[in-house]
Amino acid sequence: MDIGAIFLTLAVLILIAMFVSGPFMQKQRKLVQEEHEISSLKAENERILNALQELDFDNTLGKIPTEDYPSMRTALMQKGVAILRQLDEYQQTASGQDAESLLEAAIADRRVDSALATSSDDAEKDEDLEALIAKRRSAQKAKSAGFCPKCGNPILVSDTFCPKCGNSLK
Template identity: 30%
Template sequence: MDIGSLLLALSLVIIVVAFVAQPLLDRAAARREAASPADDLISQREAVLIELRDLDFDHTTGKIGDDDYAAQRARLVAKGAEVLRALDQRPAADLSSDSTDDDIEKAIAAVRQGKSAKTALANFDDEIEQAVAAVRKGGGKPKAARASAAPPPEGPSCLNCHQSIKAGDKFCPHCGTPISHACAHCGQPHLPNDKFCAKCGAKLNVASEAA
């Protein structure tokens, strides 16, 4: 086979490969364009909630000092408020249905119902705390994973191993984790800085509920 035939064959191969690959490249580009900014904001919100949960746990277990904890927590709460503000500025049609099933959406609803931005921002911290409690209750797993997981215990459960405990226990009988604070309504343990119970949703009063 001469050089001319080889070049012709190579050209044909390149044309065929380009023809076959073009639809795949077009679909990949379409998927990238379909990912809306709202989806990215929702992912950022979920990440903030998980970071807050992990930070609270590290502080409770002594892995992080009080000064570092306060600074990091303030940064995360501020970041969460910024994400909520950005979400509120998105058209309602841009938000997926999954973005409306968390307690944190109450802050967004407050703005849309006509409350001032200042009032809504003042409540963001509480709303973030409620969402953190919801994430902690589900063990930080994605929604799809939580749907197939075993149902949580009906009564109080350990924050560390999530096994059932009895109201009034000072230590988890399964993993030995100390229980220093518990909800006065349902007996569910909580972290010192929690504002809402992850079990029943009641507002917590750490001063009166310390075990």
């Protein structure tokens, strides 16, 4: 067979493979584009939630004039609602809540999270956490039964056979 015929056959096979695999590649590109859109909408939603939280905080501090606060809050709320509606179109959520109530719930969750993060009982939480860690470490030490005599793999009290080599331990 001639080398030109081999190259021609190879080129035809490559073109056929590209034609057949084309629809599969198109679907993946569409999914990647949709995931990118959802990701950017979620990021924009987070940005608006942060802006609303900062606006509320600035209002409580008196940095924003009281006559400007409602209009600024309404504008941010409308942007947030529009983004949540777009997210609903992508995700097809079938919940009974409307976008405004979802936005209000997200803002309330943020406020609760920030209030918990700034509480003064951090030392008490640390002590509780240290106690839990110490309790877990002591429980793990009690469970250890040493090592397998055949392969040296760590074994537990409840093991009948070595999990690595299968050697009988009893």
